[in-house]
Amino acid sequence: MSTVVSAAQLSARRRLSNRRETVAALLFISPWILGFLIFTVWPVIYSGYLSFTDYDVINDPNFVGLENYVTMFEDPRIALSLTNTLIYTILSVPAHIIVALALAMLLLRAARASGFFRTVFFLPKMTPAVAVGVLFLLLFNGQDGLINKMLRAIGLPAPYWTTDPFWVKPGLVLISLWAMGSSIVILLAALKNVPVELYESARIDGANLWQQTTRITVPMISSTIFFLVIINTIAGFQMFTEAYTAFFGSGNTTYSNDAALFFVIYLFQQGFEFLNMGYASAMAWLLFLVITIFTVVQFVVSRRLVYYEGDQR
Missing domain, CATH: 1.20.5 (Single alpha-helices involved in coiled-coils or other helix-helix interfaces)
Incomplete structure (x- = not known):
């Protein structure tokens, strides 16, 4: 007891x-x-x-029901900004992953020097986004920008990155690669966890570097790649500071503003320039819905493509 x-x-x-x-x-x-x-x-x-009110910050909110959501479907700049955002995201996410993975694989082979280069690649991440927007205008200037000078020096055509609507988004994608140091570090950590024995067996079987990368490296770190795809997709849909600084912040109308009108920029204009805070709130919820849909789709697709350690499938 x-x-x-x-x-x-x-x-x-x-x-x-x-x-x-x-x-x-x-x-x-x-x-x-x-x-x-x-x-x-x-x-x-x-x-x-x-989002269900007419609110201008100064006066009290006035309930208007679904009027803001109906107006969004009739607003042509909503469709324009969403299209620009989607195109930018589709271009930037693969470019970000591919370049970051290539640099991480080079760092893996750098041995003792990897610590130095890891720091060098990560430092641009600390650069303020506003400064990156100004840097975009300096580097990608159609007349005397450094990028176009380099292209002309090797005999390639030099696009007008800031005035040609076709090249505005590719230029912003290229400048976004400036601050991908965190992705490089994450991928480098994932690469170090891939068993060396797999590469040794592949080399014995005659696999070349491309086959080792596509058959071993990418599948073994697919969970990390998937994480970066999700994070960069969300970041792509929230693109704001660099584009706003380069094309809207100075009030300069000589640049192709419509091609750089991303959804968050238009949301910011409605909320803080035009004081349509109710409409901006409805836009924010639409963006939340779009990001949620894309994230859910990516998770569904990942079930067949992503390998997790210990997965028995």
Whole structure:
């Protein structure tokens, strides 16, 4: 009987100890919880309410029902900005992954020098996005930009990156590669976890570098690549600072603004330039829906393409 009582007491003490640890943990993270609720959850909920109102920041919100959402389907610049954003995302995500993977594979072979080059590749990530937007105008100037000078020097045509609508988005994709250091570091860590024995066996079987990359490297790090695809897709749909700085921030109308009108830029204009905060809130929820749909589709497709360690399929 005493054994039963002592076991019950021990169980009660453990529950009490676990409860105290839980309370202590919640107290430690309570500043973050409060910040998350106040600065993230509440603004999201309130923006949902504002999306059904006519609100100009100065006057009280006026409930208008679905009017903002109906207006979005009739607004041609919504379609334009969404198309620009989609094209940019489709161009930027593969370019980002391919270039980052190529550089990570080179770093893997750099041995002792990899630490230095890893730092060099990551440093541009610390560059403010506004500075990158200004850098875009300097490097990709159609007349005397450094990129066009290099292209002319080797006999290639030099596009007008900032004025030709066809080349605006490819130019922004190229400048976005400036700050992909974090992706390089993540891919490098994934590459180091690929078993060396797989490459040794492949070389014995006569596999060349391309076959080793496509049959071993990419499948073994597919989960990391998938993570970067998701993150960069979301970042692509939220493209704002570089394009706004280069094409809208200075108020210069000589550049091809329509080709660089991304969805978040148009959202910003509606909310903070035209003070159509209710309409901007509806646009934000539309963007959230679009990103959610693309993310869900990517997760569904990944079930057949992504390998996870320990996966028995």
